[in-house]
Amino acid sequence: MLSGDHLDVDVLRRELLRPGGLWQAVDVVDRTGSTNADLADRARRGAASGSVLVTDFQDAGRGRQGRTWVAPRGTGIALSVLLRPDGVDPARWSWLPLLAGLAVVEGVRRAADVPAELKWPNDVLVAERKLCGILAERVETPTGPACVVGLGLNVWLSADELPVPSATSLALLAAERGPGERPPSRNLLIATILAAFDLIYSRWEVLDDDSLFAASYLKRCATIGRQVKVLLPDDVEVEGQAEAVDHDGRLVVRTATGLRTFSAGDVVHLR
Template sequence: MLSGDHLDVDVLRRELVRPGGLWQAVEVVDRTGSTNADLAERARRGAPAGSVLLTDFQDAGRGRQGRTWVAPRGSGVAMSVLLRPSGVDHSRWTWLPLLAGLAVVEGVRRAADVPAVLKWPNDVLVGERKLCGILAERVETPSGPACVVGMGLNVWLSAEELPVPTATSLALLAAERGPGHRPPSRNALIATMLAALELLVDRWEDLEDDSLFAASYLRRCATVGRRVRVLLAGGVEVEGHADAIDDSGRLLVRTPAGLQAFSAGDVVHLRNG
């Protein structure tokens, strides 16, 4: 690990928790298997919406399609948040992981000054290298359905510690800028990302027109406008040109069989030509 910093729960609570705000509880645990699994279980036991769970070491982190990974202690942000949108039809909840991706992009741009973008649906990239992954899961609770959103941001990982060769970390990106550059603290990153997510969720709850969020997402999306391969369940693959994001957050891909809309799937960016 290139360096590290300390997660300070008191600092995070002062920055995030306020009366009437989205974030109502912040907890940091020393170690866990998965913050998403833990927070989902707490939600089933009645944890309030706006709960935030972080850990310094996660040994069974989960991604899409059941992928798992382990990162060195203190090397990144492993965080899950519990959302229960107020007065929002469940059909619109497909936007929650996309809003989380947009919040991470805006947060790291502001806090770390790196040109982060989105690969649909919610992988955060710098160039073509993955910086952060996001996983959203619906959970049934005593107060009704809720959504747990997990975010895993690479901060202090060295090149040898990256989960895949196509990933990167804020420390590596800072080193590329020259001596004296280093990432902001994880506390600053977390506070900035969650402040951005609060603003986005508040606006999304207030508005019924998701076309505004589709436009905001498109401005940070590196997928639209290029050739892609969409990997679906069961080994199905679809290739075509990513044309747009619709008002439901789906990726519209023009294929030889016509325009197809995807609400889920892994995307591979291909060379245009």
């Protein structure tokens, strides 16, 4: 592990909790299985929209398709947020992981000065290397449906600690810039990412026009214009050129047989 830094709940609360803001509660736990699972349990017990849960170590982190991973203590950011979109058509909720991706990209660009981009639907890349993954899960609660959005951001991982060789961390990216370069603290990264999420989500919640968010997403999306392979259930693979992200957040791919639209699936960028 490269040299890490300390998560400080007082700093995070001071930076994130403000009157009229999205974030209503911030908790940091030393260790857990999954922040998404824990926050889903809290949602069922009545936790408020805008609850944030951060951990220094999770041993059952989950990604798409049920994948799991474990990162050494103190090397990354593992956090989840609870959202109860007010009066928003549930059909629009598919945008939530994409909005989170936008927030991560903007936050990382501002705080760490790295050229982060999006890979549809839920990864953040730097120079084609995965820096962050995002998972959104709908939760049924006694007061109505909610959504838990989790993210895992590689901050202090060394090369041999990365989950896959094609990943990277902010510490490795900083080292590439020169001796003595370091990433920002995890407290600053969390505060900057969630401040961006607050701004993006608050606009999305009141504006009934997702074309605005599709345009913002396209500006940061490395998938558009690329030859891609979309991996679907039952070992189905579709190849073509990614042409757009539509107003519903779906990927539009031009294949040999015409345009196809995907609401979910793993995407491989082909070189």
